[in-house]
Amino acid sequence: MKIIKRNGAEVVFDAEKIEMAVTKANEAVDEKYRMTPLQIQRITGNVQIACEQMGRSPSVEEIQDLVEKSIMAHGAFEVAKEYITYRYTRSLLRQSNTTDDRILSLIECNNEEVKQENANKNPTINAVQRDYMAGEVSKDITNRILLPQEIVQAHEAGIIHFHDSDYFAQHMHNCDLVNLEDMLQNGTVISGTLIEKPHSFSTACNIATQIIAQVASNQYGGQSISLTHLAPFVQISRDKIRKTVENEVRTFGVDASEEQISKVVEDRLREEVRRGVQTIQYQVVTLMTTNGQAPFITVFMYLNEARSEQEKKDLAMIIEETLRQRYEGVKNEKGVWITPAFPKLIYVLEDDNITEDAPYWYLTRLAAECTAKRMVPDYISEKKMLELKVDKNGEGHCYTCMGCRSFLTPYVDPVTNEPKYYGRFNQGVITINLVDVALSSERDMDKFWKIFDERLELCHQGLLCRHERLKGTLSDAAPILWQYGALARLPKGEPIDKLLYGGYSTISLGYAGLYECVKYMTGKSHTDEEAKPFALKVMQHMNDACKGWKAQHNIDFSLYGTPLESTTYKFAKCLQKRFGLIPGITDKSYITNSYHVHVSEEIDAFTKLAFESEFQQLSPGGAISYVEVPNMQQNIDAVLEVMKFIYENIMYAELNTKSDYCQCCGFDGEIEIKEDDGKLVWVCPNCGNTDQNKMNVARRTCGYIGTQYWNQGRTQEIKDRVLHL
Numbered sequence: 001m002k003i004i005k006r007n008g009a010e011v012v013f014d015a016e017k018i019e020m021a022v023t024k025a026n027e028a029v030d031e032k033y034r035m036t037p038l039q040i041q042r043i044t045g046n047v048q049i050a051c052e053q054m055g056r057s058p059s060v061e062e063i064q065d066l067v068e069k070s071i072m073a074h075g076a077f078e079v080a081k082e083y084i085t086y087r088y089t090r091s092l093l094r095q096s097n098t099t100d101d102r103i104l105s106l107i108e109c110n111n112e113e114v115k116q117e118n119a120n121k122n123p124t125i126n127a128v129q130r131d132y133m134a135g136e137v138s139k140d141i142t143n144r145i146l147l148p149q150e151i152v153q154a155h156e157a158g159i160i161h162f163h164d165s166d167y168f169a170q171h172m173h174n175c176d177l178v179n180l181e182d183m184l185q186n187g188t189v190i191s192g193t194l195i196e197k198p199h200s201f202s203t204a205c206n207i208a209t210q211i212i213a214q215v216a217s218n219q220y221g222g223q224s225i226s227l228t229h230l231a232p233f234v235q236i237s238r239d240k241i242r243k244t245v246e247n248e249v250r251t252f253g254v255d256a257s258e259e260q261i262s263k264v265v266e267d268r269l270r271e272e273v274r275r276g277v278q279t280i281q282y283q284v285v286t287l288m289t290t291n292g293q294a295p296f297i298t299v300f301m302y303l304n305e306a307r308s309e310q311e312k313k314d315l316a317m318i319i320e321e322t323l324r325q326r327y328e329g330v331k332n333e334k335g336v337w338i339t340p341a342f343p344k345l346i347y348v349l350e351d352d353n354i355t356e357d358a359p360y361w362y363l364t365r366l367a368a369e370c371t372a373k374r375m376v377p378d379y380i381s382e383k384k385m386l387e388l389k390v391d392k393n394g395e396g397h398c399y400t401c402m403g404c405r406s407f408l409t410p411y412v413d414p415v416t417n418e419p420k421y422y423g424r425f426n427q428g429v430i431t432i433n434l435v436d437v438a439l440s441s442e443r444d445m446d447k448f449w450k451i452f453d454e455r456l457e458l459c460h461q462g463l464l465c466r467h468e469r470l471k472g473t474l475s476d477a478a479p480i481l482w483q484y485g486a487l488a489r490l491p492k493g494e495p496i497d498k499l500l501y502g503g504y505s506t507i508s509l510g511y512a513g514l515y516e517c518v519k520y521m522t523g524k525s526h527t528d529e530e531a532k533p534f535a536l537k538v539m540q541h542m543n544d545a546c547k548g549w550k551a552q553h554n555i556d557f558s559l560y561g562t563p564l565e566s567t568t569y570k571f572a573k574c575l576q577k578r579f580g581l582i583p584g585i586t587d588k589s590y591i592t593n594s595y596h597v598h599v600s601e602e603i604d605a606f607t608k609l610a611f612e613s614e615f616q617q618l619s620p621g622g623a624i625s626y627v628e629v630p631n632m633q634q635n636i637d638a639v640l641e642v643m644k645f646i647y648e649n650i651m652y653a654e655l656n657t658k659s660d661y662c663q664c665c666g667f668d669g670e671i672e673i674k675e676d677d678g679k680l681v682w683v684c685p686n687c688g689n690t691d692q693n694k695m696n697v698a699r700r701t702c703g704y705i706g707t708q709y710w711n712q713g714r715t716q717e718i719k720d721r722v723l724h725l
Contacts, residue, residue, distance in 0.1 A: 001678035135166025158574025175221030176425035205276035216295035222403015234314035300400035345377035404703030428466035431510030510562030558621030561594030563702030569713025
């Protein structure tokens, strides 16, 4: 069994240290209050058993809490007092250098918590270490100076989660929808260099990747671009290529027909589209931004976004090439084709591509094949989105999320009275732990709603802290965002304040653990018809809170189905510490993301999607649903049936499959998770390899694919998943 030290390092559990610590406390009190050696051994044994029952690596603090309780259970209150005093004294000494210790452990690559914090960051790389070191300093400043202590204490207790505090000291926001169209059509500036409108498709793709990298380095969340904004440059390249071909024909005196010329033009054009798409795919995968990872980028593929039939055909060509290249994958260091994490792809299901007789059905089938092999694209239903995303003019809109699931709310520009989505952003997120609300209420419904409102107010105040931190930020802080078109074109020296109000940007109330909350309060899963009304009432209550805050501040608060990654583990540990192990509620090393059906619940894909569609409607700030499927590469028709169901029933969904590779034996299949000495490890089922550095594992955990492994809580959640198809 392993334990987590205060600096994040992982070490082997040593029962002798517990026995030694209790013995020292025992010897420090008067002889008449002392315990016997046998009692001390029993305390040590009880603590060890309690740690083993956690099913994960306990922290030093958790072990010390168990020691205190066990000493007091033996009636040795004087010894307990001595032990508590010793802990407190040591705590005071540590307060001056906790941040230093964590930074040093980062440099030495032995901080297990940080190693597993982000499934797309490699903590052994200098750039990642530098980002994490800066993050530790930012968190320290944030907790000591910038945030009210009640927010800090609630965050540390796992009552709420103040997301991305490692970036809070800087004036940075969460995620955005990049206005690539404006930047390409009207020019932009990158690192002080003027970038004019490109004169070919390939150049436009190259500029797009530079924009992606710059944007990623100036915010901490996801960003999205639309392939539609690249489509006009296909025609520019077509015209350019045609002139070249016609000149060649004249130069060589060839008697070529218009049909022959057009064929040569289109062949060369397709080759340029191939190169341009390849630039985006490989640049995104190989680029490293200032936070030490590839840009967290989503690429949107929506045919009906095109402004003309020719542009739609050109867009279809780009989409086809994007899907083909993603199906192929990228080569790892051994030269084997594997599944990359980014860019994330979203394909819109619409009238023109959802039936076999539709003109773009071939794209949908290709998307299904790509999903079966590489887990992308994900799917947005144009039909459902037009129903749900309706602006004040009564018009529905279909648009992409910002990153993995954060959706902007409908917005109409007050000047032009036109809808606007590209160029908008999210200010930040705070998540409420719904499980803690339920457990704190002790199943008393009146108490539940009272505590719920108190916790929501904590989130409200924390979100205002995020908003206030962005207020007064000058456009000079991130010129690519605020001055040169990604989000705005403000003058130098102008504050971004006007973009924070009136719905231009959003700010998100996240939530986690709806399943466990409902299960504790009603005794049933929220999929049960008797418990579902309570679950929907909880969702509506959070929406009502957001509506009230929006009216109060003229800021677009919006409810968001949080994609917890490492925090699902943190919340689980905090709940166990506060409430103990409660069967079916706190007996896992994770809690359930947002409104999702529990990963271990037996339910078929279609029932799951239909059920979760009701909860997506109540998560206007962001939501995504998934179904877990086996290897579907030989059953593409079944994938297509799921896609058709998504189109008719749910706004945004994805299919999760497995795409792994063992570098030791060449196994191409599912790498398994097994328990080894109390710890979950990844094991090749073919050769038994357990070296994570010699295998490629890709899993979707939070709406996006991770490839750098996960903490023990998230790993257990992956292991517990059941198939829905």
